[in-house]
Amino acid sequence: MNIHRRALLRVGAAAGGAFAAPGVVLARNQAVAPPDPTETVRLWPAGAPGGEGVSVVPIVPERSTDPSYRDRYAQYTTDPLMTVVRPARPNGSAMLLIPGGGYRWSVLDKEGFDVARVFAASGTTCFVLRYRLPADGWAAGPDAPLQDVQRAIRLIRSRAAEFDVRPDRVAVLGASAGGHLAGLASARTDAAYASTDSADTASLRPDLTVLLYPVATMTDPYVHAGSRAHLLGAAPSAEAITAYSLEQMDWSGAAPVFLIHAMDDASVPVENSLMLLSSLKAAEVRTEAHLFQEGGHGFGTRLIAGRPADAWPELTRRWAARLDFAL
Known part of the structure; x- marks a missing residue:
């Protein structure tokens, strides 16, 4: 089927710039970003809990001016949701991806x-x-994003047949501050919100946890100061710092954990993963860690093409396969 190039650009603009940033003229055969997946699941159909004091207005700015990739972040989210990316041939496993953003936004x-x-x-x-942020006025404060993660895990499990996944094969992958959030969901056994419907009878803990350059500690000198400030406020109490430091939590009975970090990470020091690794070992959690000499912070998959750290997805798959968990 032939599609006229101008029509394609008009469609991209109507979809929020999925094909070209405003004002960008594409050269013939120039690569363009893939279209967004369109299937979404609202976490709280009756409204997210504790929003009586929330007055923020959601925004999703675009930072990329290159039509070959997109770089957006969601800020002031009030209606958290999951976007579903379905495979051509499902292997039965599910993965909840929790992006970072320093608890200021979610990329x-x-x-x-x-x-x-x-x-x-x-x-x-x-x-x-796409989760809520702790400083936006939610009654649960620092637990508001955790409420979203727990609810998401429960929804995936309760609707496993619809998504063609196994309810005992639900993994979480958290990056940076999203890694901290994934860690909270993995370590904590208590529900951060009151039950709302039958989906909340499902287990809220993941079956596998992947932490990509995670924010782990809330303590000096290795804390990511921005994440702590947006999560706990400018002057958090010693009790709050302890309660939200992953390396000081009780990891007994937690699912296996895979840690990835770059030694040259100048934003979230590698000591975050090293401190957490020590705690996981002490709690006898099945853990594997990969530390790359270079990679910096926030590399995801696109920014490390051709560099040693670009092996992390395949290393993750091989580790999970040894645990009978296809990824």
């Missing part, structure tokens, strides 16, 4: 759709989470 592409497409290519049904 959509770099650690969301881009990573989802990589794992969907090998058969995993992926769910990219």
Whole structure:
């Protein structure tokens, strides 16, 4: 089927610039970003809990001026959702992707759709989470994003047949501050919200956890200061710092964990993963860690092409396969 180039550009503009940034004229045969997946699942059809004091207005800015890729972030989210990325041949596994953004926003592409497409290519049904942020006035404060993660895991499990996945094959992959959030969901056994419907009878803990350059500690000197400030406020109490430091949590009985970090990460020091690794080992959690000499922070999959760290998705798959978990 032949599609006129001008018509294609008009469609891209109508979809929010999925094919070309405003004002960009594409050269013949120039690469364009793939279209967004369109299947979404609202987490809270009756409204997210504790929103009486919320007055923010959601925005999704685009930072990329290159038509070959997108780089958006979601800020001031009030109606959290999952975007479903279905594989051509499902392998029965599900992965909830929790992008980073320092708890200031949640990126959509770099650690969301881009990573989802990589794992969907090998058969995993992926769910990219757009979650609420703790400083936006939600009654649950720092637990508001955790409420969204727990609810998402439960929805995936309760609707496993619809998504063609197994309810005992639900993984989470969190990056940067999203790694902190994934860690909270993996370590904590308590529900952060009151039950709302039958989906909330499902287990809220993941069966496998992948942490990509995670924010782990809330303590100095290795804390990512921006994440701590947006999560706990400018002057958090010692009790809050302890309660939200992953390396100080009780990981007994947690699902297996895979850690990936670059040694030259100048934003979230590698000590975050090293401290957490020590705690996981002490708790006898099945854990594997890969530390790359270079890679920096926030590399996702696109920014490390041709560099050693670009092996992390395949390393993750091989590790999961040894645990009888196809990714």
